[in-house]
Amino acid sequence: MIQRLSAAQVEEYRDRGFLIVDEPVFSPGKFSAFKERFELHLEIWEEVTGEPVEKIDRAHFVDPRLLDWLLDDAVLDLVEPLIGSDIALFASSCLNKLDNVGKRIPWHEDGSYWKPLAENRIEVATVWLAIDPSTPDNGCMRVIPGSHLVRDREHEKVSDLDEVLLSETVREDLFDESSAVDCVLEPNHCSLHDAYLIHGSSATKGKARRCGYQMRYMPTTVKSSHCGAQQVYLARG
Numbered sequence: 530m531i532q533r534l535s536a537a538q539v540e541e542y543r544d545r546g547f548l549i550v551d552e553p554v555f556s557p558g559k560f561s562a563f564k565e566r567f568e569l570h571l572e573i574w575e576e577v578t579g580e581p582v583e584k585i586d587r588a589h590f591v592d593p594r595l596l597d598w599l600l601d602d603a604v605l606d607l608v609e610p611l612i613g614s615d616i617a618l619f620a621s622s623c624l625n626k627l628d629n630v631g632k633r634i635p636w637h638e639d640g641s642y643w644k645p646l647a648e649n650r651i652e653v654a655t656v657w658l659a660i661d662p663s664t665p666d667n668g669c670m671r672v673i674p675g676s677h678l679v680r681d682r683e684h685e686k687v688s689d690l691d692e693v694l695l696s697e698t699v700r701e702d703l704f705d706e707s708s709a710v711d712c713v714l715e716p717n718h719c720s721l722h723d724a725y726l727i728h729g730s731s732a733t734k735g736k737a738r739r740c741g742y743q744m745r746y747m748p749t750t751v752k753s754s755h756c757g758a759q760q761v762y763l764a765r766g
Contacts, residue, residue, distance in 0.1 A: 530602075530612070531602070533603075533755060534548075538543050545724040546674065546722060547672050547674070547712070547720055547721060547723065547726055548638060548721045549712055549713075549718075549720040550607065552720060553717045553718065554658055554717055557717075559598070559603075560716070561713055564698050569597070570592070571625070571740075574588070577709075582764060583624070583627065584627070585625065586623075586695055587760075588623075588751050592731070595621065596762070598744075599621055599764075600626050600762070605742055606615065608656065612652065612654050612656045612746060613748050615748060615749040615765070616747075616749070616763075617751070617764060618746060618761065618762040618763075619653055619692050619747045619761060620763075622640060622742075623742055624647070624694050624741070624743070626667065626668050626733045626739040627740075630745050631668050631739065632692055632694045633729070633731055634668075634670075634693065634694050634695055634729045634730045635695055635696055635697070636728070637684065637697060637698055637699055638681075638726070639653065639724045640653065640724035641697070643724070644645040645680075645754065646731075646753065646754055646759050647747065647752060647753065648752040648754045649703060650749055650751070651747070651751060652750070653724035653746065654722070654724075654746050655721065655724070656719050656721055656745075657714075657719055657723050657745060658691070658718075658719045658741060658743075659717065660716060661716060661737070661738050662714070662715060662716060662739075663712065663713060663714040663739055665713070666737065667737040668733040668736075668739050669711050669712055670712040670728055670730050671711055671712065671731070672712060672726055672728040673704050673705070673710075673727040674708065676704055676726055677722075677727075682703045682704070683699070683703065684698060684699055685698060685700055686698075704727050725750060
């Protein structure tokens with residue numbers, strides 16, 4: 530393992546529940562190849578799967594070529610200091626805000642969506658790789674620092690389902706939105722966040738595209754419930 534995170538960065542992640550990594554994740558050539566693959570998925574996803582292109586979920590199940598990036602040491606070296614050396618690839622997904630549509634992502638904890646997938650407590654670190662520049666203007670991810678320290682908050686159905694990319698949100702009386710921080714990223718840079726960090730993002734309303742790839746990893750101590758044919762890969766260890 531190459532030590533990509535300092536002790537101070539690991540401590541920041543544990544204290545705040547997220548970390549912005551202000552350096553390229555992949556080499557220029559490797560990122561360029563990934564972006565080319567991603568653009569192909571944007572082009573054909575809806576035609577092939579029948580699902581909206583704004584939400585591309587678990588594409589590596591049908592396109593194993595994506596494992597070239599998901600299992601790359603450059604990514605696993607970011608994750609290992611956070612969850613240990615025995616690493617499983619849990620999932621990958623994209624919540625895409627396109628030039629013509631960029632829906633809001635409500636405040637939520639990822640772990641609350643995933644509880645049926647594990648027999649014990651879900652523990653996941655997500656690497657959020659920016660494909661486009663990610664800024665407040667085009668709906669970058671926003672996080673509530675430290676919110677991961679209180680887990681399994683109650684979620685409720687959103688009232689404006691047609692305007693959002695997820696169907697449930699944390700009850701608004703359970704957190705302080707005024708403490709939110711913007712995760713501003715350049716392409717090929719990333720943020721890392723805990724499964725229980727409250728996060729969301731604003732709608733773009735036709736502004737610049739904002740696409741990112743979410744690569745999700747868990748320690749192998751998490752036990753699968755075999756719910757929904759979730760495929761889990763041993764990534765390291």
